[in-house]
Amino acid sequence: xxxxxxxxxxxxxxxxxxxxxxxxxxxxxxxxxxxxxxxxxxxxxxxxxxxxxxxxxxxxxxxxxxxxxxxxxxxxxxxxxxxxxxxxxxxxxxxxxxxxxxxxxxxxxxxxxxx
Amino acid sequence: xxxxxxxxxxxxxxxxxxxxxxxxxxxxxxxxxxxxxxxxxxxxxxxxxxxxxxxxxxxxxxxxxxxxxxxxxxxxxxxxxxxxxxxxxxxxxxxxxxxxxxxxxxxxxxxxxxxx
Numbered sequence: 488x489x490x491x492x493x494x495x496x497x498x499x500x501x502x503x504x505x506x507x508x509x510x511x512x513x514x515x516x517x518x519x520x521x522x523x524x525x526x527x528x529x530x531x532x533x534x535x536x537x538x539x540x541x542x543x544x545x546x547x548x549x550x551x552x553x554x555x556x557x558x559x560x561x562x563x564x565x566x567x568x569x570x571x572x573x574x575x576x577x578x579x580x581x582x583x584x585x586x587x588x589x590x591x592x593x594x595x596x597x598x599x600x601x602x
Numbered sequence: 603x604x605x606x607x608x609x610x611x612x613x614x615x616x617x618x619x620x621x622x623x624x625x626x627x628x629x630x631x632x633x634x635x636x637x638x639x640x641x642x643x644x645x646x647x648x649x650x651x652x653x654x655x656x657x658x659x660x661x662x663x664x665x666x667x668x669x670x671x672x673x674x675x676x677x678x679x680x681x682x683x684x685x686x687x688x689x690x691x692x693x694x695x696x697x698x699x700x701x702x703x704x705x706x707x708x709x710x711x712x713x714x715x716x717x718x
Contacts, residue, residue, distance in 0.1 A: 519704040530606070530693055530709035538704035577645070581704065589635075589658070590707060592645045 489514045491580045493593035501601050506550075506565040508596045510578030513559065519581040520561045521590070522552055526574045534576075537561065548572070573600045604628070606710035608694050614716045620682040623713045626675055627696030635707060636669055636679050637693040645693075651677065684717045691715070 494509040512518060519538045523531040535546025542554040552563045561578060578593040607626040615621055627634050635650040649659040654671045662669070666685070671677040681688055691714050695707040 521706055523709075528711070528714075530711045531695075533706045533708070536704070536706055589647055589650065594644055 489518060489580045489582060489591050491578050491591055491593040493576075493578050493596050495596050496594065497597045497599065499599040499601060500568045502570055503567050506563070506568045506572065506598065508563040508576050508578075508598065510561045510563065510593060511559050512561060512578070512580045514580060520552075520554065521579040521581075522546065522550070522561075522563050523577045523579060524574050525577065525595075531577065534563070568598075568600045570600050570602065573598055606694055606696050606708055608692075608710035608713050610713060611711065612714045612716075614718065615684060616718050617685055618683045620680065621684045621688075621715060621717075623679040623692050623694075623715070625677045625679070625694030625710060627677070627694070628708055629675070631696035631698050631708070632674065633697040633699065633707075634671060634677050635695040635697070636677070637695065639691045639693060639712070640689075648679070648692075686717045689715055689717045 490513045492511045500506055517539050521536045522534040524534050525531045534550050535544045535552055537544045537554045545551045550563055550565050552561055554561050576596045576598055579590045582589040606628055609624045632653050636648040638646045638648055646661055648661045649669045650657055651671045654674060667681055669679045691712045693709050693712045695709045697705050697707045699705045
């Protein structure tokens with residue numbers, strides 16, 4: 488069965504410093520992986536997705552993630568945090584292809600950005 | 603382009619009342635998902651539809667919950683009777699394709715439901 492683990496429930500960085508949000512996945516096949524962001528009182532917005540093409544995926548707002556099969560990781564990074572990046576971030580893995588099409592969500596990481 | 607539209611954004615009602623949440627998916631998307639989000643349980647998938655047909659409703663908590671999708675542009679989630687433990691944020695999401703796992707889901711802004 489597919490699963491995803493976000494290793495940090497809370498990350499705090501200073502504005503202008505790098506961001507690293509960690510995610511490990513478990514899958515019996517080559518998965519599709521996503522990062523979503525949720526700002527307060529908003530729905531989830533897609534940041535980026537990996538679908539077995541390039542292992543380094545660039546997303547919106549300067550975020551990127553690298554798929555590492557050997558480490559079963561899909562960590563999210565950004566070189567320089569901005570105050571507007573403060574939000575909840577979800578790492579997500581897809582269900583098996585041709586199966587239900589459901590997404591399996593991590594528990595989320597709260598990113599705090601200090602001025 | 604218009605995203606997924608949910609209404610109402612906020613709903614406050616008394617225990618025992620019927621609650622109906624509405625969702626308009628993105629035009630051209632043929633999969634629709636209903637989620638519930640709480641602090642304790644995070645995001646839970648309640649039910650999803652492909653081409654207006656319910657495919658998996660195993661996440662629906664009780665018979666008090668029901669969902670319909672009468673056409674490609676509209677879905678409802680109904681709770682009858684409502685209870686305080688149903689208080690949560692309910693999200694609707696839509697996606698192109700069916701069973702195609704590399705397509706992302708697009709979420710609405712949610713309905714914040716409070717049952718008193």
